[in-house]
Amino acid sequence: MSDLFSTQWMEQFKEAWNADEELTSSLAKINFNSxxxxxxxxxDRPTGFIEIVNGKAVNAGSYDGQxxxxxxxxxxESWEKWLSQGLNMMGLSMAYMKRNIVFPVGDYGAMIKDPRMAGPFVKSFAVMGQVSTHSSVS
Known part of the structure; x- marks a missing residue:
């Protein structure tokens, strides 16, 4: 187990991402790179990052100014809840409206209106839930 968004956790997330054919193929169809x-x-900054090229995770680790x-x-608490219970489209919309999830970078409105992106985005939370974590808070 590793702490949420640590280098080790992000590497495991990258492996889980690439193992999910539904996620990678749906993003490859739209040439998703991010x-x-x-x-x-x-x-004031993210903890971890993942780099996606044509739907596949090619790099992941601790955020270092990318x-x-x-x-x-x-x-x-919100992350841990979503990772253990999952998150559907309705839950994501509610979390966004209540500001439980924020996007300092990225256009949530445009993404959520495009089913080619919205579905895989929600799916990525299920993939995250496959990665073991432990909280550094006791």
């Missing part, structure tokens, strides 16, 4: 940061709302296309932030 560097996505993940982190916590109380931080130029991001997307930056997703939430509280540790």
């Amino acid at each position: 560097i996505i940061g993940y982190g916590f709302k109380d931080s 130029t991001l296309n997307w930056d997703l932030r939430a509280s540790r």
Whole structure:
């Protein structure tokens, strides 16, 4: 087990991402390329990142100033809830409206209106849930 968004966790997320044929193939069809940061709302920068090229994760680790296309932030409690219980389109919309998830970088509105992107985005939360974590908070 590793801490959420640590280098080890992001590497495991990369492996889980690439193992999910539904996720990678749907993103490959739209030539999806992005560097996505993940982190916590109380931080001034993301904790981890994953780089996607034509739907496949090619790089992942600790965030170190990479130029991001997307930056997703939430509280540790929200992340842990979504990773254990999953997140569907309705839950994502509610989380966004309540500002439980924020996007310092990236156009949530455009993404959610495009089913070719919205479906894989929600699917990525299920893939995240496959990665073991432990909380650094006791």
